[in-house]
Amino acid sequence: xxxxxxxxxxxxxxxxxxxxxxxxxxxxxxxxxxxxxxxxxxxxxxxxxxxxxxxxxxxxxxxxxxxxxxxxxxxxxxxxxxxxxxxxxxxxxxxxxxxxxxxxxxxxxxxxxxxxxxxxxxxxxxxxxxxxxxxxxxxxxxxxxxxxxxxxxxxxxxxxxxxxxxxxxxxxxxxxxxxxxxxxxxxxxxxxxxxxxxxxxxxxxxxxxxxxxxxxxxxxxxxxxxxxxxxxxxxxxxxxxxxxxxxxxxxxxxxxxxxxxxxxxxxxxxxxxxxxxxxxxxxxxxxxxxxxxxxxxxxxxxxx
Amino acid sequence: xxxxxxxxxxxxxxxxxxxxxxxxxxxxxxxxxxxxxxxxxxxxxxxxxxxxxxxxxxxxxxxxxxxxxxxxxxxxxxxxxxxxxxxxxxxxxxxxxxxxxxxxxxxxxxxxxxxxxxxxxxxxxxxxxxxxxxxxxxxxxxxxxxxxxxxxxxxxxxxxxxxxxxxxxxxxxxxxxxxxxxxxxxxxxxxxxxxxxxxxxxxxxxxxxxxxxxxxxxxxxxxxxxxxx
Numbered sequence: 001x002x003x004x005x006x007x008x009x010x011x012x013x014x015x016x017x018x019x020x021x022x023x024x025x026x027x028x029x030x031x032x033x034x035x036x037x038x039x040x041x042x043x044x045x046x047x048x049x050x051x052x053x054x055x056x057x058x059x060x061x062x063x064x065x066x067x068x069x070x071x072x073x074x075x076x077x078x079x080x081x082x083x084x085x086x087x088x089x090x091x092x093x094x095x096x097x098x099x100x101x102x103x104x105x106x107x108x109x110x111x112x113x114x115x116x117x118x119x120x121x122x123x124x125x126x127x128x129x130x131x132x133x134x135x136x137x138x139x140x141x142x143x144x145x146x147x148x149x150x151x152x153x154x155x156x157x158x159x160x161x162x163x164x165x166x167x168x169x170x171x172x173x174x175x176x177x178x179x180x181x182x183x184x185x186x187x188x189x190x191x192x193x194x195x196x197x198x199x200x201x202x203x204x205x206x207x208x209x210x211x212x213x214x215x216x217x218x219x220x221x222x223x224x225x226x227x228x229x230x231x232x233x234x235x236x237x238x239x240x241x242x243x244x245x246x247x248x249x250x251x252x253x254x255x256x257x258x259x260x261x262x263x264x265x266x267x268x269x270x271x272x273x274x275x276x277x278x279x280x281x282x283x284x285x286x287x288x289x290x291x292x293x294x295x296x297x298x299x300x301x302x303x304x
Numbered sequence: 305x306x307x308x309x310x311x312x313x314x315x316x317x318x319x320x321x322x323x324x325x326x327x328x329x330x331x332x333x334x335x336x337x338x339x340x341x342x343x344x345x346x347x348x349x350x351x352x353x354x355x356x357x358x359x360x361x362x363x364x365x366x367x368x369x370x371x372x373x374x375x376x377x378x379x380x381x382x383x384x385x386x387x388x389x390x391x392x393x394x395x396x397x398x399x400x401x402x403x404x405x406x407x408x409x410x411x412x413x414x415x416x417x418x419x420x421x422x423x424x425x426x427x428x429x430x431x432x433x434x435x436x437x438x439x440x441x442x443x444x445x446x447x448x449x450x451x452x453x454x455x456x457x458x459x460x461x462x463x464x465x466x467x468x469x470x471x472x473x474x475x476x477x478x479x480x481x482x483x484x485x486x487x488x489x490x491x492x493x494x495x496x497x498x499x500x501x502x503x504x505x506x507x508x509x510x511x512x513x514x515x516x517x518x519x520x521x522x523x524x525x526x527x528x529x530x531x532x533x
Contacts, residue, residue, distance in 0.1 A: 066323075067320065087335055087336060122473070190355040191357075194360070303473075
């Protein structure tokens, strides 16, 4: 606490400038600040001052105050500017050749962090039937194929990769496994979302039934409309991840990906491939084939 | 030389009084954050452009379609890349600043407190209506405290609402006090508006106070600080 109301008699000649010995760089602090130091000896601050700077003292907010020569000021300014030099590195984002790799690193880091944040047993929110939007207000979203015209009667799902029982499976075989119905939020990367009613087989049930290697890293899917996706195995095994064949209690319609699509309330919409044709359990993703949108710049993890 | 020989009789005429106002942590956080806020606002507007609405998808009623000229990223995926990269820089520099202020106790100088409320209007009147300048004894005047504290508030708001938008399934409980997932998007937008409101005022003040004041945010040292005159 700066005691500026100190009685005058406590101070030696407060109104007078201190008599400071004429030592080259060192000079006395302002009288008001000497008063703060509560020392009647005017020579003490002079002795404590470092040789390079004259009498370091404090400003009203406790900041260091110095009286320096022009050369000293240049030197301390340069030293402080140097501490900020590493920040220039951020300018690399403005260099066209570096921009894309850097942003890909940023996206990769976000995906890595997303994987770490993901709780294997943490469920996405589920909703009551009252919160579900009417079917007619559930958007149809396409990329460029409106309807691949899948022959629903002859359709089979081809299963490949690290499974004990690869082959072609009929829809009835998938439906024979226990059915899960859930009201969950479908979130589009564009920013809209919709709560819908989805029914299907748990992906984890189906993969176990197939004898899949559940320690494998990915599930790749290929679609009748040439869309393709790859999903991390932790997400595939999540209890809310479905091979979905029903919406609103009715078989999936052609606009929503009949006869079978992915439905994962813990992933963005573009991960939820429609018109499934082939699934593959694998440890290696083919280069440049991580997902239709991902290969164009969207993030691969796409987790919610 | 503002600190003339009449003030300090002993002061040598060829010396300059300098005050170390901004430690390097604060300066580093400031400039990193300045870049990050610029990138996040412009890329955020491009993201918003993909669905410029706060309502349902069907029927979609556009709220405001940001013109491409004020956006960054070129398209949604490009904007998301910028957003998802610079959100770490934004959060990191913000955290660095807040932790530093708490540890050093410097927050006491700059945090807007209830006792500062009465000083806001006189200061605003001085700046905007050319009223006389109130006497300020503290390092920051009440209006400055309000402005700087509001950036911390909007920063925290951006961060928390952004977390809900980015990971709604993991952080659904965080959406609840915001009024739900849809409100999180509105609050995220509002926080952006807070920064957009702060920045022009901040830049005008920097221009008015001149090079010496600006340079102190580069070097930390301010020449001839007005409070020592």
